[in-house]
Amino acid sequence: MNSQTTRVAIAAQSAKGTAATTGFHAMRLTRSKLVPVYEWDSPENEHTGVHQRASTLTGTPEAVSFTIPVALGGRLYPNAFGTLLRGLGFGVSSVDNTTYHTHTFTQADAEAAAWLSAMQALGEDTARFERKVKDIRLTQLALTADRNGINWTADGLGLDEAIAAGTETVAAEANYQIRPSKGSLTFGALALGEPRSHMITIARPVEQDDQKLHAFGRAGADPTGFAVTGELRGLDLSLATYKKYNWGGASGTAPAQTTITDSLTVLWASAANISGADVPYSWQFAFTKAWFYTFNAEAQGNNIVRCDAQYGMIDDIAGAPLTITGINGVTGY
Amino acid sequence: MARQATTTTTKTQLRFICPAARRLSVSVAAVNDGAPLAYGATVAVEAKLAADLLATGEWEPVAPVKETKDDE
Secondary structure, eight states, X not given: OOGXXXXXXXXXXXXXXXXXXXXXXXXXXXXXXXXXXXXXXXOBSOOOSSOOOOOSBOSOOEEEEEEEEEEEEEEOXXXXXXXXXXXXXXXXXXXXXXXXXXXXXXXXXXXXXXXXXXXEEESSGXXXXXXXXXXXXXXXXXXXXXXXXXXXXXXXXXXXXXXXXXXXXXXXXXXXXXXXXXXXXXXXXXXXXXXXXXXXEEEOOBOXXXXXXXXXSOOOOOBOOOEEEEEEEEEEOOHHHHHHHHSSSTTOOSOOOSOEEEEEEEEEEEEEEOTTXXXXXXXEEEEEEEEEEEEEEOOOTTOOOEEEEEEEXXXXXXSOSEEEEEEESOOOO | XXXXXXXXXXXXXXXXXOGGGGTSOEEETTSGGGOOBOTTOEEEEOHHXXXXXXXXXXXXXXXXXXXXXXXX
């Protein structure tokens, strides 16, 4: 089977245990893997009483449980990315702007975090088969933007699977990449300038081994944290930047114990506007408060000396510490 | 003159009313060979499939259609 014929589509479920039947978004991916992994009770080194040979495995292993690890990766496009965010524990509110829609994603209550269904169709024509994995929660999303493009990978955990019904509604992805050359990066006050590459990692660990007795599969995947970190690579290096990052401000004169915090908003958009609208497709990540920690600058060989800055989201305010905003033609997630 | 046998198959006519189809190219694997469907498009499908489609809430029944074929 040729990988190029693969179709993966994802949708948020209405409830745990109920696979989605509508609202699937086909994804433009470069990689997808949704295969069950079984755990085994392997009876090794038993006194079998059947023979007296020194074999290690003397009984038949039996499966004790299974999960379906989910690994997806591709370029950043306008539509399906919103469903990924739902799977990462974001809630969404959508507004109809007539010619486009605006979706605002903020961290949902852990108990209310959505479950996803994902369908993977492999093969063509009569060889084609499509499975539907349900009760998926994503555990990590890593986004990397450099001058060539914006790529992401997502990992997660599914609890069960079945053959797809074939009656699921699947919407095609918009054929517009979100380009790193578009949009902007805005600090509150730190003003370090634009980096040459930017990584954002959302880690949302879940309990992975929750299994009750009298059941073969996992019982759930409760969230056990939510952390967002980022790295700005290849910032222009100046004394002012150095002081701001390391000495507590542009007027600093020595290493400062003060933690550098600031707001940070990064927006990426498509090169073309949404058909019939006067705005492009876009995704925006707005951190209300982030702390900036590791600073890295190295002079080596004939390289241009630049600096890398790492930051992390701080959640110490009543409002949302991270708001992700998507603009596209999707009605809702 | 030989009398021709007549078989009648009853299909259910459904109209696609998925809200997403208003703005996006939407497809359903079991219908229309998986080709994109427009909002308001109608298809004639077998009763079993019609029941499955109606359960999604994205289709509404139009009217039953009798297709009459003359067998040789």
